[in-house]
Amino acid sequence: MATGVQVSGVQKLADKDLEEKLGANAVFEAKEATDEEHAQTLMQALKENRKAVIWSVLISMTIIMEGYDTILMGNFFGYPSFQKKFGQDYGGTIGWQVSAPWQTGLGMASTVGCVFGGLLNGYLASKYGYRWVMIGALGFMNVFIFVVFFSTSKGMLLGGEFLCGLSWGVFATLAPAYASEVCPTNLRGYLTTYVNLCWATGQFIASGVLRGCLPIQGNMSWQIPFAVQWAWPIPLMIVCWLAPESPWWLVRKDRLEAAQHSIGRLSDGKTEHQIHAQVAMMVHTTRTEAEVTRGATYKDCFVGPNLRRTEIVCVAFCGQVLSGSTFSYSPTYFFITAGMDTTKGFDLGLGATAMAFVGVILSWWLITWFGRRTIYVGGMSCLTVVLFLIGILNVSAGDRALWPSGGLCILWLLIYSLTVGPIAYSIISETSSMRLRPLSVVLARTSYQLINIVSQVLEPYMMNPTAWNLLGKTGFVWGATAFVMVVWSYFRLPEIKGRTYEELDILFANKVSARKFSKTKVDAYASSSAEELVHHAELKE
Numbered sequence: 001m002a003t004g005v006q007v008s009g010v011q012k013l014a015d016k017d018l019e020e021k022l023g024a025n026a027v028f029e030a031k032e033a034t035d036e037e038h039a040q041t042l043m044q045a046l047k048e049n050r051k052a053v054i055w056s057v058l059i060s061m062t063i064i065m066e067g068y069d070t071i072l073m074g075n076f077f078g079y080p081s082f083q084k085k086f087g088q089d090y091g092g093t094i095g096w097q098v099s100a101p102w103q104t105g106l107g108m109a110s111t112v113g114c115v116f117g118g119l120l121n122g123y124l125a126s127k128y129g130y131r132w133v134m135i136g137a138l139g140f141m142n143v144f145i146f147v148v149f150f151s152t153s154k155g156m157l158l159g160g161e162f163l164c165g166l167s168w169g170v171f172a173t174l175a176p177a178y179a180s181e182v183c184p185t186n187l188r189g190y191l192t193t194y195v196n197l198c199w200a201t202g203q204f205i206a207s208g209v210l211r212g213c214l215p216i217q218g219n220m221s222w223q224i225p226f227a228v229q230w231a232w233p234i235p236l237m238i239v240c241w242l243a244p245e246s247p248w249w250l251v252r253k254d255r256l257e258a259a260q261h262s263i264g265r266l267s268d269g270k271t272e273h274q275i276h277a278q279v280a281m282m283v284h285t286t287r288t289e290a291e292v293t294r295g296a297t298y299k300d301c302f303v304g305p306n307l308r309r310t311e312i313v314c315v316a317f318c319g320q321v322l323s324g325s326t327f328s329y330s331p332t333y334f335f336i337t338a339g340m341d342t343t344k345g346f347d348l349g350l351g352a353t354a355m356a357f358v359g360v361i362l363s364w365w366l367i368t369w370f371g372r373r374t375i376y377v378g379g380m381s382c383l384t385v386v387l388f389l390i391g392i393l394n395v396s397a398g399d400r401a402l403w404p405s406g407g408l409c410i411l412w413l414l415i416y417s418l419t420v421g422p423i424a425y426s427i428i429s430e431t432s433s434m435r436l437r438p439l440s441v442v443l444a445r446t447s448y449q450l451i452n453i454v455s456q457v458l459e460p461y462m463m464n465p466t467a468w469n470l471l472g473k474t475g476f477v478w479g480a481t482a483f484v485m486v487v488w489s490y491f492r493l494p495e496i497k498g499r500t501y502e503e504l505d506i507l508f509a510n511k512v513s514a515r516k517f518s519k520t521k522v523d524a525y526a527s528s529s530a531e532e533l534v535h536h537a538e539l540k541e
Contacts, residue, residue, distance in 0.1 A: 032277050042368075045186050052182045052266035056191045058239045059178050060198050062134065062171040065141070065232050067202025069110060069164065072225055075210050075349060077103055081221040086154050100461050102154055107456040109158045113165020114172060115449045121170040122298065122442035129249055130178050134240045137170035138233040149226045169449075173441045180429035181248040181437070182266050185500055189367040192429040193422035197360040200417060204357045207350040214346055248434055251282040285434055285502040301436055301443055305508040313428040313440055314447035316376065316493060319485045320424050321448060323383045323416065324478030326455040327462075352410050359417025371497040371518060372423055372430075377489045379419020384482040386412045390475030430496050433505060491515075 046053065076082040083096040086106075090097055098106070117137070124133045144167065147160030175198075179191040209228055213221045244266055250259035256279055263275045270278075301310045366375055390408050432440030462474045494517035496504060503522045512520050 036274075036277075040184065040186060042186055045184050048267055048269060049183055049187060050268045053187065053191065055243045055266065056179045056182050057194060058236075059130075059134070059243060060175045060191070060195050061239075062138070062232070062236055063175050063195050063198035064202040064205070065229060066114075066168040066171055067199035068206045068229065069161075069168065069202075070199075071203040071206045071349075071353065072210070073106055073110070073161065075207070075346070076222060078346075079210070079214070079222060081216075081218065085219060085222065086157065098154075104457050104461075105158055106154065106161060107459075108453050109161035110165035110168060111449050111452050111456060113162040114169035115165075115446050115453075117166035117169025118173045118442045118445045118449070119169075120166075121173050122439045124170075125174060125177070125249075125438040129245050130174050131240050131243055131245050133170060134174055135237050137167040137174075138237045138240065141167040142230065142233045145226065145229050149223055169445070173438070173445045176425045176429040177437050177441045178246055181246040181434075182244075185498065188430055189372070189426050189497065190364055192426040193360065193363055193367060195425045196363075196417070196422035197357070200353065200356045200360045200421075204350075204353040207346070207353040211346045211350050214343065247279070248282055248286075248437075251279065251286055252435065256283070281500075281502070282434075285500075285505065298439055298443065301439055305505075305511070306433060306436060306440075308511075309431055309433060309508055310440060310443060312431050312493060313444040315485075315488060316427045316431075317424050317444040317448040318451045319376070319380060319420060319489070321451045321455050322478075322481040322485050323380060323420050324387050324412065324475070324482055325416065325421075326452070326459045327387075327474050327478050348406055348410075352413050355410050356413045356417040356421075359414045360422050363418045363422045366418060367423070367426070367497075371495040372427055373489070373493050373495040373514070373518075375419050375423045376427065376493055377486065379415060379423070380482055380486045380489055382415045383412060383420065384479055384486055386415065387475040387479035387482055391473050391479060392475075394473050394475070427493070427496070430499075430501075431494075431504070433508075434501050494518075 040048075077098050080096070083098060086102070087096050087098040089095065121133060121137075124136075141164065144160060144163040147163060148157060151157035151160055176192050176195045179195060180188050183191050205228075206225065209225045213224050215221075216224070244262040245258070247259040247262040247266070250256075250262055259279050259282065260275050263270070263278055267275070300306060363375075386408055390405050390412075393405055393408070428441055428444040429437075432444075458477075459474070462477065492514050494507070494512070494514040496517070499507070499517075499522075506522050507517060507520060
């Protein structure tokens with residue numbers, strides 16, 4: 001593809017600005033760094049960026065805390081001691097239950113907090129950087145855990161969950177953004193999907209803690225799972241204090257010397273020339289985007305080519321909820337309500353989260369061989385089929401479908417953890433423009449949380465025996481929304497695997513069709529003449 005006149009003009013302005021900041025050779029060095037990223041094998045990238053991988057892995061561990069709580073509250077509704085503390089006795093075969101309205105409120109509290117925390121983080125991270133905002137959020141988290149641990153009423157517990165959600169909103173938006181910015185192109189997919197592994201890890205730990213505390217009598221059986229959350233903040237605050245800041249954020253702030261120092265800390269064995277060339281590439285990308293997007297506000301996310309990018313990151317992330325995660329990711333309460341023994345129900349929940357953990361690890365093999373678009377569309381299609389099968393089994397077999405439905409829920413979790421779950425993090429982190437990344441990730445997460453709020457309002461009513469009592473028929477509802485996502489992703493989701501951020505800028509600026517993204521050739525330095533490149537090469541020699 002030949003880039004359009006408008007994009008070429010933008011590139012020339014970016015080239016000129018780059019040469020003014022970093023010297024006459026800067027454009028050639030930027031192109032050199034881009035070519036080097038494309039030419040690197042996976043092992044070469046790992047060898048040169050081992051430190052970046054380690055820091056990304058450590059920062060992303062904050063997501064464990066969010067994943068832990070996500071499954072905690074949903075499973076508490078089937079927890080005998082929690083039901084007696086915050087529920088009421090309905091008598092008969094129903095027994096102790098937290099009412100559907102309070103299930104909705106307690107389930108939504110942290111989600112609403114995440115919305116406000118994420119929106120606030122978009123502003124704070126753009127201004128103060130990733131490290132300091134993460135340190136502050138972890139510090140507040142330490143305090144907020146006290147509220148949920150010492151809750152004496154449903155209202156107090158709801159308020160504590162909301163406050164904790166403020167910090168989780170920061171973790172959920174900062175971790176994938178940081179992971180996408182500290183590593184080269186061919187490592188981005190692995191480190192952004194690792195964020196989902198942390199989420200699955202948190203859920204697996206929560207399931208194990210819940211199962212272990214089940215025999216404990218009294219309030220400590222539900223207080224101990226809350227107390228476990230104190231294990232994370234202080235160690236992670238130390239990690240964030242020691243971690244290098246994102247070099248992309250430093251470049252956006254025109255702190256080029258600090259960006260070079262950060263790259264030096266993130267890399268292993270790179271020469272001064274390579275570090276300088278990488279900064280030149282970052283500056284060139286940032287300046288190209290600056291000519292297209294003059295500002296860096298939420299409004300700019302909905303202007304020009306960024307409108308399409310915002311649509312992609314928001315809808316792709318909402319697909320995690322619309323694929324049926326609210327139903328299938330908390331199977332314990334479903335099976336206990338349907339008549340399964342409480343202990344067996346929590347055993348099944350533990351096995352389901354273990355399957356999700358394994359699935360995310362196996363997803364790294366998928367992203368090595370398949371593109372983001374292929375994995376997302378294929379995964380969503382399979383999830384749609386499984387959800388409809390759960391609904392059909394419930395209609396045709398009733399109570400006899402309990403264990404087969406359980407098997408299908410675990411199959412759903414495996415497919416989700418292989419495909420839609422982890423790849424959505426990669427899509428939102430890589431599709432957004434560098435200049436607007438903190439804001440775009442926040443908008444994606446906020447869209448996800450708003451859809452999640454709706455799902456959490458409806459799900460308790462669909463499942464609760466004192467309300468609609470749909471049980472397995474809920475699969476029809478989420479199967480329909482998953483099918484809508486299949487249609488959207490086929491026509492609107494582009495393939496971003498193997499593209500540098502600057503190449504993505506050009507593809508979006510030229511309005512390339514989603515189905516043609518992978519086949520379109522792009523030269524991000526087309527505005528630089530062959531003579532200039534030869535001249536710079538001779539100067540270098």
